[in-house]
Amino acid sequence: MSKATTADHHDLAADDALRASIHQAVLDVRARTPLAQSFTNFVTINLVANAQLAAGGTAAMSYLPDDVIDIAAMCGATYINVGTLLPFYKDALGEITAALHRAGHRWVLDPVAAGLGATRTAILEAMRDVPPSLVRANASEIIALDALWGLSDGSDVGGGPAGVESTDDVDAALGAAKRVARHLRAGNPDGLGAVAVSGEVDLVTDGERVFRLPGGDMMMTKITGAGCALGGVAATYLCVAEPLVAALAASLLFDRAGERAAAGSHGPGSFQTEFLDALWAIDADAVSTSTILEANR
Ligand SMILES: Nc1ncnc2c1ncn2[C@@H]1O[C@H](COP(=O)(O)OP(=O)(O)OP(=O)(O)O)[C@@H](O)[C@H]1O
Ligand SMILES: Cc1ncsc1CCO
Ligand SMILES: [Mg+2]
Numbered sequence: 001m002s003k004a005t006t007a008d009h010h011d012l013a014a015d016d017a018l019r020a021s022i023h024q025a026v027l028d029v030r031a032r033t034p035l036a037q038s039f040t041n042f043v044t045i046n047l048v049a050n051a052q053l054a055a056g057g058t059a060a061m062s063y064l065p066d067d068v069i070d071i072a073a074m075c076g077a078t079y080i081n082v083g084t085l086l087p088f089y090k091d092a093l094g095e096i097t098a099a100l101h102r103a104g105h106r107w108v109l110d111p112v113a114a115g116l117g118a119t120r121t122a123i124l125e126a127m128r129d130v131p132p133s134l135v136r137a138n139a140s141e142i143i144a145l146d147a148l149w150g151l152s153d154g155s156d157v158g159g160g161p162a163g164v165e166s167t168d169d170v171d172a173a174l175g176a177a178k179r180v181a182r183h184l185r186a187g188n189p190d191g192l193g194a195v196a197v198s199g200e201v202d203l204v205t206d207g208e209r210v211f212r213l214p215g216g217d218m219m220m221t222k223i224t225g226a227g228c229a230l231g232g233v234a235a236t237y238l239c240v241a242e243p244l245v246a247a248l249a250a251s252l253l254f255d256r257a258g259e260r261a262a263a264g265s266h267g268p269g270s271f272q273t274e275f276l277d278a279l280w281a282i283d284a285d286a287v288s289t290s291t292i293l294e295a296n297r
Pocket of ligand 1: 137138164165166198199200201202215216217218220221223224225226227228229230251254255258
């Protein structure tokens with residue numbers, strides 16, 4: 001870890017209630033095969049669906065507002081990713097997110113390339129007052145979302161969008177992640193919300209507690225859509241668990257699966273195949289006994 005050191009943190013105790021909730025979420029997904037639907041980019045749509053299935057859930061992808069709104073009534077959570085925008089998305093996403101909010105339906109936002117382009121900015125700005133339960137993004141995207149939702153105090157200045165890849169370290173997004181998480185909690189009827197910032201060390205927060213999750217493998221950045229798949233699997237866990245638990249469970253599953261896949265592969269192609277197998281193979285014990293470093297308060 002860079003700025004924050006392990007001296008500022010403690011590993012969660014083996015009997016911490018959060019570990020039990022994470023363990024239960026992994027088991028519940030495998031027992032119940034919950035449906036989380038997605039409105040997602042067409043680069044990584046197949047990996048998102050396959051990752052959700054490998055984690056134990058099921059998938060349905062749609063772009064049609066009436067379809068998405070009807071499916072929301074019969075599924076546990078929805079994943080929305082703004083990676084590859086088409087002209088009709090602006091109206092469609094406005095209609096969908098307003099309807100999800102009215103229904104109190106939980107959803108995950110992946111603000112891919114936040115800060116890039118007037119259309120994406122308008123789409124993300126409109127989500128401010130009908131917010132998701134969980135935002136899953138890289139550091140640059142969280143810093144940009146914090147700014148475009150007007151939450152920023154100006155102290156976090158990100159490197160700016162460089163397409164879909166992060167130019168910032170997760171620690172640079174700490175303030176932004178906490179502000180965004182508090183905004184989600186204030187804007188959701190259940191008062192719950194969390195932010196998962198991915199990177200070499202993942203950062204997860206509900207706006208009060210801050211967790212750092214070391215692990216994973218750099219090969220995860222050499223396939224497209226590891227982050228998108230993480231958002232999709234977070235929606236799968238959101239079907240059975242509260243946002244903070246869903247964010248932690250999905251991030252930890254991905255870290256453990258990334259390590260296992262790296263050990264069994266010899267390049268990006270075989271890594272992607274091994275990664276899906278690893279999502280399937282990692283069990284609830286491996287996820288819930290992972291290192292979970294909580295920032296001391
Ligand atoms: N350098 C790294 N070392 C280890 N794990 C990493 C590293 N970078 C990212 N990861 C892991 O890869 C996964 C995806 O995170 P990443 O930050 O690459 O998302 P992203 O930029 O949104 O990706 P994409 O847009 O391609 O979907 C997370 O599980 C994260 O922990
Ligand atoms: C490469 C790419 N372009 C738009 S979305 C996407 C997938 C990673 O976010
Ligand atoms: Mg991404």
